[in-house]
Amino acid sequence: xxxxxxxxxxxxxxxxxxxxxxxxxxxxxxxxxxxxxxxxxxxxxxxxxxxxxxxxxxxxxxxxxxxxxxxxxxxxxxxxxxxxxxxxxxxxxxxxxxxxxxxxxxxxxxxxxxxxxxxxxxxxxxxxxxxxxxxxxxxxxxxxxxxxxxxxxxxxxxxxxxxxxxxxxxxxxxxxxxxxxxxxxxxxxxxxxxxxxxxxxxxxxxxxxxxxxxxxxxxxxxxxxxxxxxxxxxxxxxxxxxxxxxxxxxxxxxxxxxxxxxxxxxxxxxxxxxxxxxxxxxxxxxxxxxxxxxxxxxxxxxxxxxxxxxxxxxxxxxxxxxxxxxxxxxxxxxxxxxxxxxxxxxxxxxxxxxxxxxxxxxxxxxxxxxxxxxxxxxxxxxxxxxxxxxxxxxxxxxxxxxxx
Numbered sequence: 335x336x337x338x339x340x341x342x343x344x345x346x347x348x349x350x351x352x353x354x355x356x357x358x359x360x361x362x363x364x365x366x367x368x369x370x371x372x373x374x375x376x377x378x379x380x381x382x383x384x385x386x387x388x389x390x391x392x393x394x395x396x397x398x399x400x401x402x403x404x405x406x407x408x409x410x411x412x413x414x415x416x417x418x419x420x421x422x423x424x425x426x427x428x429x430x431x432x433x434x435x436x437x438x439x440x441x442x443x444x445x446x447x448x449x450x451x452x453x454x455x456x457x458x459x460x461x462x463x464x465x466x467x468x469x470x471x472x473x474x475x476x477x478x479x480x481x482x483x484x485x486x487x488x489x490x491x492x493x494x495x496x497x498x499x500x501x502x503x504x505x506x507x508x509x510x511x512x513x514x515x516x517x518x519x520x521x522x523x524x525x526x527x528x529x530x531x532x533x534x535x536x537x538x539x540x541x542x543x544x545x546x547x548x549x550x551x552x553x554x555x556x557x558x559x560x561x562x563x564x565x566x567x568x569x570x571x572x573x574x575x576x577x578x579x580x581x582x583x584x585x586x587x588x589x590x591x592x593x594x595x596x597x598x599x600x601x602x603x604x605x606x607x608x609x610x611x612x613x614x615x616x617x618x619x620x621x622x623x624x625x626x627x628x629x630x631x632x633x634x635x636x637x638x639x640x641x642x643x644x645x646x647x648x649x650x651x652x653x654x655x656x657x658x659x660x661x662x663x664x665x666x667x668x669x670x671x672x673x674x675x676x677x678x679x680x681x682x683x684x685x686x687x688x689x690x691x692x693x694x695x696x697x698x699x700x701x702x703x704x705x706x707x708x709x710x711x712x713x714x715x716x717x718x719x720x721x722x723x724x725x726x727x728x729x730x731x732x733x734x735x736x737x738x
Contacts, residue, residue: 338362338378342371349374354447365448396461398497400431402490404438409483418451418479437461450474465489465610465631472617482617489613492689496602496696503700507711514715519554519561521722526551529726540729547725585635589663593706598699603634604668605692607641612685622649636663654681667691 340362341351350371354362359376366373404425411421422442429435437458444454452471455462462470466486473482530548533540540548553560574580589596610631614624622645629641640661647657655673658664668688675684 338376340366340371340376341374342366343374344371396434396437397431398490398494400429400434401461402487402494404429404434405483405487405490409480409487412480412483419445434461451479463631465614465627468619468623468627469614469617472614472619476618478618485613485616489609492609492693493606496605496693499697499700500602503704503707506704507707510711510715514718515564517715518718518722521719522547522551523554523558526722526726527555529729533729541725543721544725544728547722582635588634589636594699594703598696598703599634600663600665601692601695601699603632603637604665605689605696607632607637608668608685608689608692612682612689615685616682621654625654640664 338354338359339351340354341349343349354365359378362376363373366376407425407428408421411424412418416424419442422438422445426435426438426442429438440458441451441454444457445451450471452467452474455470456467469482469486470479473479476482526547530551533544575584588599591599607628611624611628614627615621619627625641625645625648629638629645632638632641640663643661644654644657648654653673653676655669655676658669658672659666671684671688672681675681678684
């Protein structure tokens with residue numbers, strides 16, 4: 335799409351000037367004619383791509399909850415008979431999320447300029463995911479935009495529910511680990527040096543464990559900048575994880591984690607995969623494209639790679655269930671229920687049941703992990719602090735001998 339500056343005359347003979355977006359000069363002239371304007375001059379604007387080719391991003395990220403409410407309200411307005419532009423005007427005024435309000439404002443302008451809603455949304459990839467845009471595109475083509483928007487809202491709601499459960503389970507262990515690390519650093523920097531002075535006055539050979547703790551204390555006291563290694567290590571890890579190789583290795587590693595953590599990660603991925611594919615199939619998206627989008631939004635490279643193979647087989651005419659059965663990453667229940675869904679023509683329904691099952695499984699797994707991780711974290715904290723305390727009191731057993 336390109337931007338054009340125009341000068342035109344309306345039915346009353348008044349000369350008007352403005353800008354319009356269209357695929358080419360002829361399309362721009364036709365848009366003006368439809369609006370009842372007789373074009374006098376049309377000139378393509380210089381300085382870059384047209385409206386449909388430019389991605390717009392905003393400083394603040396749009397909250398998932400705001401996007402869910404936006405989708406649900408949008409669906410209600412479309413179902414009530416309002417047009418897209420009118421709905422966007424109301425939504426822009428109603429939303430309290432400033433970033434989303436700015437985005438909706440741009441959507442309204444683009445739709446008024448002649449773009450489809452899906453095309454306008456595609457210009458905001460940081461707000462509307464490819465899944466969202468593809469579903470809206472399918473909804474526009476099938477004339478069921480209200481139903482599709484409602485399904486999008488449901489999809490966002492389910493994904494956020496899983497994310498909240500996982501985040502909630504991680505808060506306690508993270509806080510305990512941070513607190514234990516700060517206590518350990520404080521003891522090494524301030525408590526241990528007091529004991530070191532006492533030991534130095536008494537003389538004698540310190541136990542091996544005490545020597546290690548004293549060495550660590552001296553290192554932190556003389557070179558406190560070594561503490562910067564902790565945030566540097568964290569930054570390096572996330573930097574590595576952002577690379578393609580790092581992402582692949584990390585996603586493989588997560589699935590192999592012990593204590594049922596890897597199993598929980600797989601359940602989360604299966605829930606997301608099933609829910610996304612079910613939503614896309616229900617919206618009428620082509621199955622090849624639906625598998626591609628599902629893979630890209632699966633959240634794990636292993637599943638993404640597996641779905642790429644599934645997509646290739648389906649493109650060759652193989653039923654979806656067959657490559658799922660052949661790939662060991664997919665649990666047998668998933669493959670069998672997909673097979674039943676294909677045979678009965680109820681693939682969307684079966685995928686929804688799979689998603690419901692794994693979402694319940696995630697709930698149970700997260701609760702189980704929380705009850706398991708909490709005592710382990712407390713034991714870990716006790717060991718960390720206990721080593722320092724024991725190391726400091728071991729020489730006390732020799733103190734009487736040293737005094738004599």
